[in-house]
Amino acid sequence: MTTISISQFKDYEGQTVRVGAWIANKRSSGKIAFLQLRDGSGFAQAVVVKADVAEELFALAKGVTQETSVWVTGTVKSDGGRTPLGFELEVTAMEVIAESVDYPITPKEHGTEFLMDNRHLWLRSRRQHAIMKVRNELIRATYEFYNQEGFVKIDPPIITSSAPEGTTELFETDYFGQPAYLSQTGQLYMEAAAMALGKVFSFGPTFRAEKSKTRRHLIEFWMIEPEMAFFDHDMSLELQERYVSYIAKSALENCRNELELLGRDLSKLEKVQAPFPRVRYTDAIKFLKDEGFDDIEYGDDFGAPHETAIANAHDLPVFITHWPKDIKPFYMKVDPENPELVLCADLIAPEGYGEIIGGSQREDDYDRLKEEIIKEGLDETDAYDWYLELRKYGSVPHSGFGLGLERTVAWISGIEHIREAIPFPRLLNRIHP
Template sequence: MKTTIGNVHKHVNETVTIGVWLHNKRSSGKIAFLQLRDGSGFIQGVVAKAAVSEEAFELSKNLTQETSLYVTGEVVEDARSPLGYELQVSDLEVIQEAVDYPITPKEHGTEFLMDHRHLWLRSTKQHAIMKVRNEIIRSTFEFFNKEGFVKIDAPILTGASAEGTTELFHTKYFDEDAYLSQSGQLYMEAAAMALGRVFSFGPTFRAEKSKTRRHLIEFWMIEPEMAFMDHEESLQVQEEYVSYVVQSVLENCKVELGTLERDLTQLEKIKAPFPRITYTEAIQFLKDQGFDDIDWGDDFGAPHETAIAEAHDKPVFITHFPVEIKAFYMKPDPDNPDVALCADLIAPEGYGEIIGGSERIDDYELMAERYKEHELDGPAYEWYLQLRQYGSVPHSGFGLGLERTVAWITGIEHIRETIPFPRLLNRLYP
């Protein structure tokens, strides 16, 4: 009977066949231990000389790393195994012999591993990160579906930028200029006016020459947009959403978090509500901490964000940023028009900003004024202004960066390991 490593617990004391790759091997004169992986998990196969044919034992002694094969054997419980089960191998059949697999069980440098990303994904740590990433995506869809959101897909080829600030990837759209999307937000606003509560999940592109552990050229964003919802209500959705995702990972990725040696006590604390401080309070806090390189009106740098995050053991919202340093569509606070009804969510442990969100301008006249200030016109923007013309309503939304969230939840050092094939400065392959 053919099965997978993930399902061996259903076949205890039965003989099964599993298609596997040889992850590693230890052998002595009369016994060989095969570390086997099949994508669903890892299991040790024990080949005892007495229990198999002469040929099968010789074969197992000479297996090379990453050789693909079918192993047949009896599933037995064994306390010495981390999985709790082992496979007592009775036969094996090589599918393809792998010669000189480059990634050996010893340590490697970053450049070497990145050049071999297509093979590096096979290692236990990378495997665990991809499983956690998948759980974050799965629980995201579950959360928003549960809350009555409709998944809407934004276009990737666009005629103009949403923010107008960051560098865009330029391309041709037949005879016109086009850009790769850096946010689906404007389209989500249109969709929210049609469907009420929507969210998008898709790739975004930033042609910034950023070279830090928090930046990717191509990354994935989750962008919910909600009609009839003000800024404060949006913050509640955000903290409930993030808490839901973290608790789902804790529940469903125990083995993976163990592989990653993640400090679970840090994650167990992540439950709504999250603390909030205003931008103005944050500036004062930083000055009290001894920062003299920032004043009201400046945006935060990485050290500032980290200092604010370290003062809390949950993600923290920084709200009410100055209007000047935020996007043109953010709604000014009626009580203080110098600041916007917006918030960034800063992850704990120095992982930086994972969410940016705001209530959007819903007044036609004000938006038209902003268009003039920012010199936005033409067919690329006209339609967005029209949304304020036909039944405009208060609405809010936010964008969560998937990879930064994966980095934080898995506790890994660098964002490049959170996406299967990262696009970085100077790296387009593999």
């Protein structure tokens, strides 16, 4: 007997196979039982016809409980196009592996807090399954894109001795008698790697001790952080455009069924093609004031309503470029045409999903960078000595950026809250399960 997964049904039409699965749901009448199977690779209907099977099998099919694990044997048949899978299983035998009793998440509506308390089980639902498949596809496409672009994958440390963007949003820990921090970005280390390997990218967890409860924030999230030697600001923006366009296209091509199940408007994703609009910070401030945002002034960072207003003026992701130097991190390169600005950009996703990328050209001059480090009150002789040395031994123009995976998953999937975009979210009030 051939054992296959649900995703392989299309290759076994007319054949008798065995599938290991869980019972996601069921319904039955006096003469037929319909079992909704799931096995991780997908969902499929199994049909048990009373007249065609032993009495014991039909009784088992009618009585089997939600999330019981089973071996099911049957013939793969076309379902006439009723489902995205296109096939179902006509059951001839079934064996219970382990019974599920009083499964807490039933087909009825449940509150969000209840579902979050049962996140380890909520992941089994069709919706969460679809979101995780989209997440996986964005990760797969990311590796594919950067491999094709000639990048090398590098893994920066998670425990660091310095704070690239200030200590106020960092988790501090004791590292054998000295302070250390959970990484909020791998950027500084990626710059070192770029000086060795040219074009590099990292993918890993990052941590922000920001006491925020908005639908856009997580305490622990995953970042894709490319860093490129011999790249100026404009070259970096062009790479970002290609990358975001690439992963959006990959999601459309390889997760269409999942996106449709989530109710995503695919026409909006189909528009995501480079080039993206570029708006200078000063022009964005003027736009917001013209739109009636009296709370925003030059020198302010943008909040969610401001980003949404800017995004709604465009069908595509939009770059906000050339920010004031005073509100950006010390490592960004000053605009040669205006020393009050830096060569950086935030990429704002459409439809109110906010910033998904932050990036800049990095300061490559030793003396200027040292001056900025001292001005920030940071320790240039210890924590940042190695970072400064990158400008001492063959410095070159270089740029980089970071894309927040969960915000991007939320945008591509069209889901409202970022907490569904990661398997086990860490929020201000949640560290369980």
